[in-house]
Amino acid sequence: MTAYEPSQNIKMTEEGLNQLRQSISEMVENGEVDQLQAMLSKLHPSDIADLFPRLGRLEQNFVWDLLPEELSPDVLVELDDPAQGQLLDTLSEGEIGRIVDELDSDDAADVVGALDDEKAQKVLETLDLESRRDVRRLLTYDEETAGGIMALEVASVKETETVGQAIKTLRDLGEKEGIEDIYNIYVVSEEGLLRGWLNLAQLILAHPETPVRELMNPDVISVPTSMDQEEVAAIVRKYDLVSLPVVDDFGRLVGRITVDDVVDVLAEEAEEDISIIAGTGDEDPSERSAFKVFRERIPWLLTAMVGGLVSATVMQHFEATLLHIIALAFFVPVITAMGGNTGVQSSSIVVRGLATGEIRIRDLIPRVFKEVRVALLNGIVLGVVLGLIVSIWLGQPQLGLFIGLILMLNIGIASILGVSVPILLKKLGVDPALAMGPFVTTANDIIGLMIYLGMAMVFLI
Amino acid sequence: MTAYEPSQNIKMTEEGLNQLRQSISEMVENGEVDQLQAMLSKLHPSDIADLFPRLGRLEQNFVWDLLPEELSPDVLVELDDPAQGQLLDTLSEGEIGRIVDELDSDDAADVVGALDDEKAQKVLETLDLESRRDVRRLLTYDEETAGGIMALEVASVKETETVGQAIKTLRDLGEKEGIEDIYNIYVVSEEGLLRGWLNLAQLILAHPETPVRELMNPDVISVPTSMDQEEVAAIVRKYDLVSLPVVDDFGRLVGRITVDDVVDVLAEEAEEDISIIAGTGDEDPSERSAFKVFRERIPWLLTAMVGGLVSATVMQHFEATLLHIIALAFFVPVITAMGGNTGVQSSSIVVRGLATGEIRIRDLIPRVFKEVRVALLNGIVLGVVLGLIVSIWLGQPQLGLFIGLILMLNIGIASILGVSVPILLKKLGVDPALAMGPFVTTANDIIGLMIYLGMAMVFLI
Numbered sequence: 001m002t003a004y005e006p007s008q009n010i011k012m013t014e015e016g017l018n019q020l021r022q023s024i025s026e027m028v029e030n031g032e033v034d035q036l037q038a039m040l041s042k043l044h045p046s047d048i049a050d051l052f053p054r055l056g057r058l059e060q061n062f063v064w065d066l067l068p069e070e071l072s073p074d075v076l077v078e079l080d081d082p083a084q085g086q087l088l089d090t091l092s093e094g095e096i097g098r099i100v101d102e103l104d105s106d107d108a109a110d111v112v113g114a115l116d117d118e119k120a121q122k123v124l125e126t127l128d129l130e131s132r133r134d135v136r137r138l139l140t141y142d143e144e145t146a147g148g149i150m151a152l153e154v155a156s157v158k159e160t161e162t163v164g165q166a167i168k169t170l171r172d173l174g175e176k177e178g179i180e181d182i183y184n185i186y187v188v189s190e191e192g193l194l195r196g197w198l199n200l201a202q203l204i205l206a207h208p209e210t211p212v213r214e215l216m217n218p219d220v221i222s223v224p225t226s227m228d229q230e231e232v233a234a235i236v237r238k239y240d241l242v243s244l245p246v247v248d249d250f251g252r253l254v255g256r257i258t259v260d261d262v263v264d265v266l267a268e269e270a271e272e273d274i275s276i277i278a279g280t281g282d283e284d285p286s287e288r289s290a291f292k293v294f295r296e297r298i299p300w301l302l303t304a305m306v307g308g309l310v311s312a313t314v315m316q317h318f319e320a321t322l323l324h325i326i327a328l329a330f331f332v333p334v335i336t337a338m339g340g341n342t343g344v345q346s347s348s349i350v351v352r353g354l355a356t357g358e359i360r361i362r363d364l365i366p367r368v369f370k371e372v373r374v375a376l377l378n379g380i381v382l383g384v385v386l387g388l389i390v391s392i393w394l395g396q397p398q399l400g401l402f403i404g405l406i407l408m409l410n411i412g413i414a415s416i417l418g419v420s421v422p423i424l425l426k427k428l429g430v431d432p433a434l435a436m437g438p439f440v441t442t443a444n445d446i447i448g449l450m451i452y453l454g455m456a457m458v459f460l461i
Numbered sequence: 462m463t464a465y466e467p468s469q470n471i472k473m474t475e476e477g478l479n480q481l482r483q484s485i486s487e488m489v490e491n492g493e494v495d496q497l498q499a500m501l502s503k504l505h506p507s508d509i510a511d512l513f514p515r516l517g518r519l520e521q522n523f524v525w526d527l528l529p530e531e532l533s534p535d536v537l538v539e540l541d542d543p544a545q546g547q548l549l550d551t552l553s554e555g556e557i558g559r560i561v562d563e564l565d566s567d568d569a570a571d572v573v574g575a576l577d578d579e580k581a582q583k584v585l586e587t588l589d590l591e592s593r594r595d596v597r598r599l600l601t602y603d604e605e606t607a608g609g610i611m612a613l614e615v616a617s618v619k620e621t622e623t624v625g626q627a628i629k630t631l632r633d634l635g636e637k638e639g640i641e642d643i644y645n646i647y648v649v650s651e652e653g654l655l656r657g658w659l660n661l662a663q664l665i666l667a668h669p670e671t672p673v674r675e676l677m678n679p680d681v682i683s684v685p686t687s688m689d690q691e692e693v694a695a696i697v698r699k700y701d702l703v704s705l706p707v708v709d710d711f712g713r714l715v716g717r718i719t720v721d722d723v724v725d726v727l728a729e730e731a732e733e734d735i736s737i738i739a740g741t742g743d744e745d746p747s748e749r750s751a752f753k754v755f756r757e758r759i760p761w762l763l764t765a766m767v768g769g770l771v772s773a774t775v776m777q778h779f780e781a782t783l784l785h786i787i788a789l790a791f792f793v794p795v796i797t798a799m800g801g802n803t804g805v806q807s808s809s810i811v812v813r814g815l816a817t818g819e820i821r822i823r824d825l826i827p828r829v830f831k832e833v834r835v836a837l838l839n840g841i842v843l844g845v846v847l848g849l850i851v852s853i854w855l856g857q858p859q860l861g862l863f864i865g866l867i868l869m870l871n872i873g874i875a876s877i878l879g880v881s882v883p884i885l886l887k888k889l890g891v892d893p894a895l896a897m898g899p900f901v902t903t904a905n906d907i908i909g910l911m912i913y914l915g916m917a918m919v920f921l922i
Contacts, residue, residue: 044700183703204665237724238507239505259724266727266731267727274812275809277897278808280806280810290838293835298842302842304798304799304802305799305843307798308799309847309850313791315793323784329776329783333772333906335769336797337765337768345762348741349744351735370749374754378758378762381759382762385763385766389770
């Protein structure tokens with residue numbers, strides 16, 4: 001009861017981690033090897049992984065060398081990029097091979113996949129035949145699919161076995177492959193086709209002579225190796241699953257995904273979407289170097305500034321029009337803001353729908369029609385309100401009518417772009433969330449301004 | 462193997478659900494009661510819940526009445542709002558009571574919590590003493606805390622028991638409270654203090670006379686009832702947990718949270734953040750009525766338009782300045798876009814950090830200092846680039862210098878607002894993601910314009 005009492009969750013916070021970091025720095029400085037080793041052995045691998053990037057290079061090497069052997073594989077797996085990459089650079093192929101051998105196949109493939117080709121080859125050569133084959137096989141799947149996140153270690157028994165034989169099979173699997181967490185046991189045919197599932201309690205309570213076929217639950221939800229990881233997450237969420245079997249194109253059981261992988265997928269996808277929308281790259285909230293943060297953010301800001309300069313040239317092009325009716329300039333922020341907001345609204349629904357599988361690429365046309373209907377309603381209400389306000393405020397009904405109509409048009413175009421850009425991005429294999437980010441909103445500004453000022457030149461002057 | 466084969470996951474899509482809906486409509490119309498009942502009994506409760514909102518009122522009543530009795534509690538729980546509320550309105554207190562009796566305590570509390578006070582009282586009166594006490598107790602916790610998402614049904618044994626006694630205790634719990642999914646078994650002291658944990662396999666493989674105290678793993682991660690659900694999710698994610706014990710202020714075990722609840726929390730929080738950022742309210746990607754979508758979006762757009770009109774009055778106020786130097790108008794989109802983008806970048810990091818607990822309310826001051834340093838770097842680079850471009854392009858070095866300096870100032874202010882607004886919102890108990898939405902970006906536009914044009918009037922004319 002010493003290590004993870006409730007109060008110790010404080011390690012999760014920056015404050016707690018900084019305290020730990022300071023103690024470690026002092027121990028390294030004073031050469032208190034035994035104390036440091038004792039402290040490390042009491043920490044959870046996930047906490048050590050959180051701490052690691054906060055240490056200096058020298059301290060990192062010190063800590064890594066002192067880590068109890070049974071902890072280092074877990075620490076390596078839990079490390080975020082770029083800390084994991086930096087550590088892997090300092091380790092020899094032999095050391096990495098020994099660690100990879102201890103890992104489950106999905107984690108092993110992730111580590112080998114993070115190495116450059118040459119080093120990956122050398123690490124693979126140090127593995128035994130079976131692990132090498134497993135890792136090679138997992139590396140063939142796209143990282144963001146069911147195949148890319150599944151593990152090959154799966155507790156399965158044959159439908160033709162009896163309960164007694166099945167228990168023995170599982171015990172052997174536990175000894176040989178180290179499958180410890182048995183949430184669900186899958187039942188397969190002689191040919192390996194997925195037939196049903198059982199839980200451990202059912203198996204233990206049944207008579208040893210009962211055939212597995214009679215005991216199993218034949219209603220089993222499975223996914224193909226090619227399914228996108230966000231869709232996998234949606235299925236696990238919908239059906240409240242703890243583990244999910246993965247099948248190949250023939251329906252043969254090839255692996256299983258556990259809910260902790262899905263938790264990671266959901267959290268990562270949400271973070272990724274928000275970073276893309278905001279233009280912050282891979283920035284970590286705990287990053288302390290202002291220069292590194294600056295480096296993550298500046299490309300997005302420069303792009304937005306270039307977009308703003310294009311807007312400026314558009315406006316310069318219509319300098320005469322603006323000088324003639326200066327009131328046109330007053331409504332530039334309204335036109336750009338309304339286009340931006342409408343576009344982002346349309347995009348966000350599509351981005352969410354594409355993520356959960358509720359919207360497909362082939363839904364493009366009906367989706368656009370739906371958005372046009374919504375845009376019509378929004379455009380009429382907002383256009384009439386803005387038109388009336390401008391007419392009364394400036395006493396220029398003609399200008400009011402013009403601005404109201406332009407707003408309607410602007411809302412229509414922004415909505416159509418808002419719904420079609422994410423679907424087209426998805427089709428091109430690009431993250432649809434980009435449609436909510438600075439690039440597309442800047443493009444919307446430029447298009448809106450060109451229409452606004454171009455039409456003004458034609459109709460008002 | 463009939464109901465949930467891989468290919469049947471197509472029900473997840475709008476297309477599959479619409480096909481099912483059509484079959485149901487036809488069966489209802491033709492009065493094919495037996496066929497409909499047979500079809501429903503083969504569906505997963507989660508699929509029925511997805512289907513339900515797509516049916517007409519009459520069809521919903523028909524389907525509900527034909528549902529196999531063992532499915533209706535699960536269907537009710539899986540229904541999203543507002544479909545759940547509508548269904549609850551049509552059911553009597555007695556019917557709701559019978560369903561609530563079948564549910565786990567956390568789901569029971571959610572259903573009772575969704576009723577109005579009077580109906581909730583009446584439903585509570587139909588429950589037996591113990592369920593009533595459980596639901597009442599759970600309803601005292603804030604919905605978005607560990608207490609609000611935990612269930613009271615928890616598999617626990619005493620540290621003073623032997624393995625044999627513990628197995629008997631668990632068997633009794635299974636019969637009495639229907640605890641079926643035993644991921645982890647928690648060990649408590651005589652006073653109910655959480656001491657450690659075990660898994661079922663450990664218990665079954667151990668000698669019946671072994672004391673539980675010797676077998677248990679004392680390193681147990683737990684959370685207090687008051688912890689925010691997003692922090693709970695971050696802990697489950699970090700430590701790859703399948704279930705997590707919840708303790709009261711004295712360290713006594715009071716409930717448990719399972720990973721499926723955490724999966725829901727993560728998915729809901731991500732969707733909520735994106736809707737708030739985009740200004741789409743509770744809009745569902747599968748919503749088919751353009752009018753309902755319009756009603757969700759128009760308030761946000763009207764607010765943004767009011768903000769745009771405030772910008773317009775600011776610009777009208779500086780009409781003379783603009784007419785004097787019309788080039789000032791050209792850079793209005795640059796000034797507003799850069800302020801908006803910088804502000805959203807700063808906010809997004811804080812919103813994410815607050816969600817995972819990496820940033821706390823008390824971090825306000827150091828965070829602001831960090832953002833100021835980043836803003837200084839961004840401001841210098843972007844200000845110099847913009848200043849040079851304007852100087853060369855328009856041949857007006859004085860204007861270039863002015864616009865460059867204003868951009869630096871603008872980036873600084875937007876960064877400070879971007880980092881402090883979400884922290885202040887959190888302090889006020891409001892969702893920090895609002896800081897990334899239309900309200901704050903509009904406010905940024907107005908402040909940026911006032912500084913830009915006000916300074917121009919003072920220094921350039």
